[in-house]
Amino acid sequence: MSSKFSSLKSRIAMLATVGITGALLAGSPVAANAAATVVDYASTNAADYSSVLMHTGGGGGTDWAPWRDDEVGMNAPWVTGSANWNGRAGWSAHNWAVQDDGSGTNNALWVQKAQAGAASSGIQVAKIANGSALISSTNKIITVKVKAADANVPIEATLSDINGGNVLKVVATATNADAYNTVSFNFANATTGTYVSNFSYTTLSLVMDPENAIAGNSHEDWGQGSASASVSKAYILDDLTYTVITGADTPPGPDVPHLLTYEDADTLGTLAAGAATDAKWAGSFGSGGSGIATPTGTLKHTGKALEFNKVGADVWTGWNLVEAPAGEVITSALYKTIRFDYYSPETVLTPVTLKLVATDNSAVLAAFKAKKGWQTFSIDMSTITGNGGTWSADKSYTRLVLYPNFSEANIMPDGVSNPAVPMVSKKFYVDNVAFNGFALPTKVGTPTKSGTAKVGRVLTAAGVTFSGNRVTRGFKWYRCTVQGKTVKATAPASADKCSAISGATAATYTLKSADKGKYIRVALTATTAAGTIYALTTSTSKVG
Known part of the structure; x- marks a missing residue:
């Protein structure tokens, strides 16, 4: 098991940068009364889909590459031999590929939801230009043909705006096993969200078996949560069909300003208390632990703060500090600066690292030197260069990670070093995390x-x-x-x-x-x- 886990970890993939209009579309957005767009997956060239197909939801599952055939029992039975895209140029980084559907005459999109993957792991299958919409007041139905090895597989479809907000969800069922089912998603009957007339719903993603009820949900936890899939399942998709309208109402920008104070009313910041899980990305990871505290005495600051107990063998232990709410980002072309108050208990200078993560899993890292006591750090993420990565206005940065008393060697500030392990318990604090221009006018x-x-x-x-x-x-x-x-x-x-x-x-x-x-x-x-x-x-x- 350990060798398989290591093999899996070595192949966890980075997603391609999100394009935006999508190679799957036939030209520009069409008028509301035009013929439907049918995505028939005729091309097997991965580059034709790079701006559309991407992993969504919880970790693993569709995000991992398929296993090799000699790793017996890891892939779904269909994903073997010539139908296994492991190592195939353009496709080997993820658990999806366009290839022959087994008929010898038709190509289709194969999606494998791998064992040990999160229940919510899915795939984005459509993305059109902002100002257009995949549904309209006269046609709220999107269909796709789905073939599964099991009968009665639930499939959850999610529509959102260009920023991931204004979400609509609906669940439909692929009834018959080993045959194409035309699955119809009627967003007039959304179970999450309410349709807004003439709104720009640009993005569609699908999650097969969204609770891992078919695949089972009791696999050993490989870091994706307690409901991870017991076995791998493969699905074949074809003829995704929708009718685009233009001139739809667009949402406001995603760069909503926030200040995380960790007081009782701060429902976003306080998510970082406790351990990170598949259901709650924010929280501590590694051997340390986090919670909300009210520093007193010489530690007193501005009320409550987020406390981190750095202890144990994982020198990299830290916080998943905040995940932007749906439809929002943490930085934008206009607001690139992140500011936070930080407390170090160490009498010597120590490193602290801020990591900004984009939806394609690329990251930008900034390392600082912290003195003992409270201090404020502020960084324009677009100024980072070299080993810290390069910030891009074309990416959506939605997650922020903080590593107290730690830095990667290639960005380590001069004159500081990581602590020796095992670490003796030390309490670090963070407060007043501000981003997206949270400030007075x-x-x-x-x-x-x-x-x-x-x-x-x-x-x-x-x-x-x-x-x-x-x-x-x-x-x-x-x-x-x-x-x-x-x-x-x-x-x-x-x-x-x-x-x-x-x-x-x-x-x-x-x-x-x-x-x-x-x-x-x-x-x-x-x-x-x-x-x-x-x-x-x-x-x-x-x-x-």
Whole structure:
């Protein structure tokens, strides 16, 4: 078993970079009333599918390469001899290939869900351009022919937008064994999510036997969780059919700003407490362990923090720190910087490594030198070069890993080294992990108001430009009994003797009789997930 496990580990593959429109499509997206697109898998050239076919879901399964024929009992019975693509140019890195379906006259897509793979392991089979959709209000059905060695195999189909969000799921069954079944997925009856009319559903993935009910779910855990498949199962797919519409509504960008504080309300960050599993990617791995703690005394920081007990024989033990929610990423072309607070208990300088992982399993790594105590690290991931890898705006980075007191030798900072093993228990902490531009808005300029201070005249606010991720701009007009002669970066204080004018939240304000004898000023505001900033003008002269 150990030799098989080692063999398996040596062949865990990296996915190809996601293209986006897909070689499987016949030309550009078609009109809503055009003929259906039928993907018939005629070509056996792997390059024709490189921008579409990719692993999805839990580890192993479809992601591993097939075993060699001499590794008896590892592959499904169909995946043998000339039908085993192990070592075949273009196909050997994953558990899928396009080849003859056994008839001698027809090619089809073979997918093997390998033993020891996670139940959720699947394959992406379609991806079209953003602004198009695989289903529409008049046709929510996608079909595919599926051949399996077993009867009544459930197949879960998942539709999502270009960012992996707005998910729809539906399950259908391949009823007959050893024959093609036309399996129909009606997304009008989605079990997860609700269809939104004219929305850009661009991506389709399939999971055969999504609970490993057919394959069994009691294999020895090879790192994919307790429900890993007992045996390998192969499936043959053909004639994937859908009708594309264009002009669909596109989703907002995937670079949602986040701050992980590990307080009770932080439902994303706190997932990193406890061990990582197939069901919960975030968490500790290796011989250490993690949890939420409230550092006190000399360790006190800003409340709760994520604690890591580094101990045992695995010098590389660390955290899967965060996995971006569905449809989101951790960095983007606009927001490439990751910032975090870190506590080291060591009296000497020690390494700490941040690893940013893309959906194709490529990674960018940054190593730092940590001193004893709390400190803040900030890194623009696009500035990393050499052995740390190269960040790409064309990739979707969705996972973040942190290795306390550890670095790979080829990126080890000068003057530090990894600890000796076995390690004596030491507590490390991380807090306030910020990404995708989580920060207050920034502003340029001086706030102004223009117009004549006379009842019936119009005042106009201007002068300041705000920027930030998902910034919302606003205006608040105030009626004051004291003339304000100084521009401020706050709302009016009590000493300013101002009260907000009800309903006055536009860039312009028409002076009313209630304003006569008063002074008017306006605050230009900008709000992001981090909070609101103000740019408060001076007052008008007394309104006449």
